[in-house]
Amino acid sequence: MGTSDCGHEISMATPSVGEAGKTGAWRSERPVLVAPEACLAVKAGRITCQLCWVYCPDACVTRSVGPAIDLTYCKGCGICAAVCPAKALEMQPEHEPGTCGR
Numbered sequence: 001m002g003t004s005d006c007g008h009e010i011s012m013a014t015p016s017v018g019e020a021g022k023t024g025a026w027r028s029e030r031p032v033l034v035a036p037e038a039c040l041a042v043k044a045g046r047i048t049c050q051l052c053w054v055y056c057p058d059a060c061v062t063r064s065v066g067p068a069i070d071l072t073y074c075k076g077c078g079i080c081a082a083v084c085p086a087k088a089l090e091m092q093p094e095h096e097p098g099t100c101g102r
């Protein structure tokens with residue numbers, strides 16, 4: 001499924017339940033916006049950078065000033081944190097060692 005943005009067509013699907021259920025259910029790490037003030041979009045006060053949105057394979061990052069992440073479908077791959085040039089996103093363990101709760 002494609003979506004149109006600024007006149008360019010990009011390939012991006014809408015998150016939905018797949019064969020393995022909701023991908024967020026088997027995540028072991030989650031992305032956390034640890035330094036929102038460092039986010040280039042927040043600094044600029046407008047929609048810029050957006051690399052986390054572009055590269056998320058599950059389309060669960062918003063295109064916005066400061067990303068919001070849909071943890072129902074985030075599978076914890078860590079790509080968003082890896083591509084963030086400002087180190088504003090960080091992967092953190094889903095559970096504390098020795099616990100099983102969310």
Ligand code: SF4
Pocket residue numbers: 030031055056057058059060061069073074075076077078079080081
């Ligand atoms: S960890 Fe992966 S799936 Fe989750 S928001 Fe980041 S890029 Fe998307």
Ligand code: SF4
Pocket residue numbers: 038039040041042048049050051052053066067083084085086087088089
């Ligand atoms: S990749 Fe990092 S700096 Fe760029 S919009 Fe996302 S959180 Fe902000």
